[in-house]
Amino acid sequence: MDDFYEVKVRKVEQLTADIKRYTFISERTELPSFGAGSHITLHLPMGNRQYSLINNPLDMENEYVIAVKKIGQQEGGSSYLHEKINEGDVVKVSPPHNYFPLRLEAKHHVFFAAGIGITPFLSMMAYLKSLGESFELHYAPSSEDDCPFYNEMNEMYPNQIIYYFMARDSKKKKLKETLKNLKVGAHIYTCGPQSFMDFIVDYCRELGYPKKYIHEERFKPAKVIENPQPFEVTIENKKKKVLVQEDQSLLDALHKAEIPLAFACRRGICGTCEVKVCNGEVLHNDAFLTDDEKRDKMLACVSRGIDHISIAVD
């Protein structure tokens, strides 16, 4: 399980009609530092929610800053923050992770943001500016009235931002023009609604832009199997059967049955405890196997079978 920190809301600022900026501080502990593109996870009554950090990692003095747009239903995380969280309140956060790091080997960084997808680029631009690296931002806000950070950004990066305040078709046409003119060695980053990111990524593919130079922010919901259920496992090559209890991992159950299986991390990131799946349905809960590998493999420390599965171990 992740550690978490209790942070205090020092400041809440209304940026646009439905976007607010929150500054969290800790009076008790030193908050871990982070890199541009990182996010924190807020523990809210309706579940965990991830938000990109927007402060410059180099200037961070024990504070985390996020911007949240109020979207969707009343019960959502963003509504809760907007309506219930005020200055002085205490919130639980997990330490920062980074699924969207800058690639500092890039010759040039090109950002494509839509709507509230601007947030990770705020820390990235601030950081790159401190480093003196070159970048540009292509920003399609929801509307002219809903363009957070407009003044701040124009002041800090006067020549590096192109806004796309226009109808959808002309927006797409202009984005395509931009993508066509990218220079070799530039890394591309995109964040925003799925359809926007798909548009950017698909068009880059069409142009034959190298895949490893294209980066998308995909918030993966933190993986937890709610309510783990017991399941039965046949180990085909050992002619044995074990039952995995609800509070037990497959790895533990195998060890208890004296079937040796090597392991290291016990949290689904090293791949050591891999077993072959011969039959049955599996709930994968790791951050290691590729989709292809998941077809006939599972990691015994974190993933579980449904009802009955059969496996083979080395």
Place this chain on the structure above:
Amino acid sequence: MSVKVEQFPFPFTEDRYAYSNNSSLLKPARSITITDHYLKEIQLKRELLQANHKRCFRSLPISLESQWEAMRRIFAELAQSESEHFSLEKRGNEYRFQNHLLGEEERFTYRDSSSIELQPLDIAGRHVQEDLIIMGDRHDGLFLEAGQLCFPSNWSLTFVLGMEFKSIHTPVPGIDQNDFISKVERFISRIRLNEAWERKNWSMTISNMLDTPLETYANWGKLRLKVTDKNVGEMVHLRVEVQRLLRLPMTNDILFSIHTYLLSLNDLIQNDLWLKRLYTTIQFLSDDIAEYKGIALYKNELIQFLEKTLNEKGLSL
């Protein structure tokens, strides 16, 4: 320099040895350990750096940000975990690190190269017993981008500078069986910000020499031919590297630290369990790994010595 028995990180948890990902999460996250040999080893390090700077320190320009981050991190860690010996003060971007064991201090302005005379990793490494390596996490793999390496076990920093993780490991026999080293690389890419993982690697060194780089192989390699049944216990040392992988949060690169420990067999065999484990490990060691670690040349003398000692102690396996 061999270490006291109590501080020796004995590496074998089982009786057989095969390459595996034997990493475990380290909480709290640490890169550095200070042992009783601190002063002697720091002195040796400084002499080596003085005499052979290019052999012991190399960097690519892209590593500079990570070097700053690593230096600040290491000094902060020392000040926190060994507060009686080290302190770090910060005023804005101005830092002052004090090393009370050496009676030295380092002052610098963070990320201002004009405020320091050596590169940051080269400064940090002079205050710790560990060798320090920066692995840049790039879009096409993990690359060795900087290192201060005084105590390598038969490898060369000059040779591996700029190399990718998998290429660095090609000399190791069987390392890509079942995709092993690619999986290790994938594991490293999953290490989260501020997290540290620790693993142990082992080999054997003839004499208690910490500095056994590839460049001076001609001087120390031939000692392997001098092992006899009379001098095994004294000459042969188990060499253990405690390696730590830490994800630097700001640059997203990996700081890889290596703390090398040596223990003579005469000291090792005082511990019955260690004796038994070492014996079975050597006995079942595959020929290619024995060859790679340089043990093949004196494996017979070694086995005989361990068997004789087991017998004298009346130990059975």
